[in-house]
Amino acid sequence: MAKIQDLTVKVTLNGALNYDKIAEEVKAAVQREIERVGISANVGESKYRKVTDREARVGDYIKFVKDYADCVADNYYKIVRDCCDGHFYVIDDVDDEYNTWGDDYELYEKVDEEPLKVGDYAKIADHVSHDGYAGAGDIVEIHSNVGGVYDFRVVKVSDKSDYTLFDSCSLVRATDEEVAKAKAKLERKKESEKWAKIGRKSNEFKKGDIVSFEDDFKGVGEVEDIGGGSDAYDLLGVRVHDKDRSYQAPQIKTVKLIAPVEARFDR
Numbered sequence: 001m002a003k004i005q006d007l008t009v010k011v012t013l014n015g016a017l018n019y020d021k022i023a024e025e026v027k028a029a030v031q032r033e034i035e036r037v038g039i040s041a042n043v044g045e046s047k048y049r050k051v052t053d054r055e056a057r058v059g060d061y062i063k064f065v066k067d068y069a070d071c072v073a074d075n076y077y078k079i080v081r082d083c084c085d086g087h088f089y090v091i092d093d094v095d096d097e098y099n100t101w102g103d104d105y106e107l108y109e110k111v112d113e114e115p116l117k118v119g120d121y122a123k124i125a126d127h128v129s130h131d132g133y134a135g136a137g138d139i140v141e142i143h144s145n146v147g148g149v150y151d152f153r154v155v156k157v158s159d160k161s162d163y164t165l166f167d168s169c170s171l172v173r174a175t176d177e178e179v180a181k182a183k184a185k186l187e188r189k190k191e192s193e194k195w196a197k198i199g200r201k202s203n204e205f206k207k208g209d210i211v212s213f214e215d216d217f218k219g220v221g222e223v224e225d226i227g228g229g230s231d232a233y234d235l236l237g238v239r240v241h242d243k244d245r246s247y248q249a250p251q252i253k254t255v256k257l258i259a260p261v262e263a264r265f266d267r
Contacts, residue, residue, distance in 0.1 A: 048076055048108040058082050059169040062090060062105040070094045076108060080127050080169060091127050115168070118144050121157065121179045122171040133162045139174050139182035140166075157182035158189065198260050203252050205236055208261030213238065215250035220258065227252065 048061055056062070061076040070092040071077055077090035080097065087101040116122055124138045133156070134140060140154035143163070150165035157179060174182075188202075195202045205211065209223045217240075224247070225237025235249045 047111050049111045051107040051109050056088060056107050058088075058167070059109075061108040061110060062088070062100065063108060065104045065106070068103050069098060070096065071098055078169075080125070091125075095126050097127060114173075116142055116152070116171055116173060118142055118152075121174040122154070123174045123178060124154075124166065125170050125172055128166070128170045131164055133159075133164045139178050140171070142171075158185040160186070195257075198262070200260075203255075205252070205255065205257065206261050208264065209257060210259040210264065211236070211238060211255050211257055213248070213250035213255040215248070215254045217246075217248050217250070219246075219248060221248070223261075 048063075051060065056079060058079050058081065060079050062079060063076055064071050064073050066073045071090070072093065075093075077092065077098075079088045079090055081089035083089065083099070083101075087099060089097045089099055092098040120142050122140055122142055124134060124136055124140060126136045128136050130136070134154065139157045141157055143153040143155060145151065145153040145165060148165065151168045152166055152171070153163050154166055154171070155163045192202050195204065200206075205223050205226060207223055207226065210220070211223055212220045213236075219238070219240040219242060221238040221240040221242075223236055224239050227235035227237075227249075234252045236252055236255055238248050238250060238255075240246045240248055
């Protein structure tokens with residue numbers, strides 16, 4: 001790789017160093033070295049290795065030598081579908097499938113991305129159609145599919161009632177935030193199902209319900225007044241089961257149902 005000392009001879013201006021020119025020369029030297037070892041960087045921290053010793057396959061990346069439709073030269077585009085006749089489909093810059101037939105491009109593979117494995121969380125790629133259970137954008141947990149045609153059996157984090165099958169090329173690693181949102185959605189679903197079993201909507205409290213709450217005050221008591229609706233800022237009037245029989249007004253979002261009035265044995 002070229003040394004900075006070797007470059008300064010070429011980048012003087014009126015006897016003084018031209019630092020902008022030095023930066024350009026250093027960048028060019030680094031790029032030549034990167035290309036020599038077969039690795040190129042693009043899109044944040046992602047790194048790609050140029051592939052010359054095998055045919056392209058789904059999951060690889062291609063870099064076009066010039067602009068085509070909604071694909072820009074020197075960007076990397078993931079191959080999502082093999083047409084089995086020497087050309088492929090990639091996802092272009094407007095999230096549509098683009099047919100590479102007749103186009104000139106170079107083949108790359110991503111080298112710094114840890115492969116997905118059983119137990120990981122993934123997001124279904126944007127190009128994947130909904131199959132009746134899961135589709136583009138859904139967050140899933142990866143399970144084993146040993147001996148199957150597809151790479152993985154996956155279960156939606158927000159709905160564990162079923163499963164579906166996907167290859168790794170249709171999945172991308174999910175972020176912690178995406179997983180947390182999906183898990184929260186599942187908890188809301190479970191809570192709704194609990195309320196439905198007693199014939200109520202979520203957070204539909206009634207006078208006489210026994211509840212617990214943790215607001216400015218923490219306690220257990222009986223609902224005496226309903227603030228109205230189920231908005232997060234609505235209040236309940238609760239007579240607390242303590243020695244003072246204090247009256248508290250916690251926000252509904254902090255209240256949990258212990259026993260509905262219809263199921264109380266003391267009534």
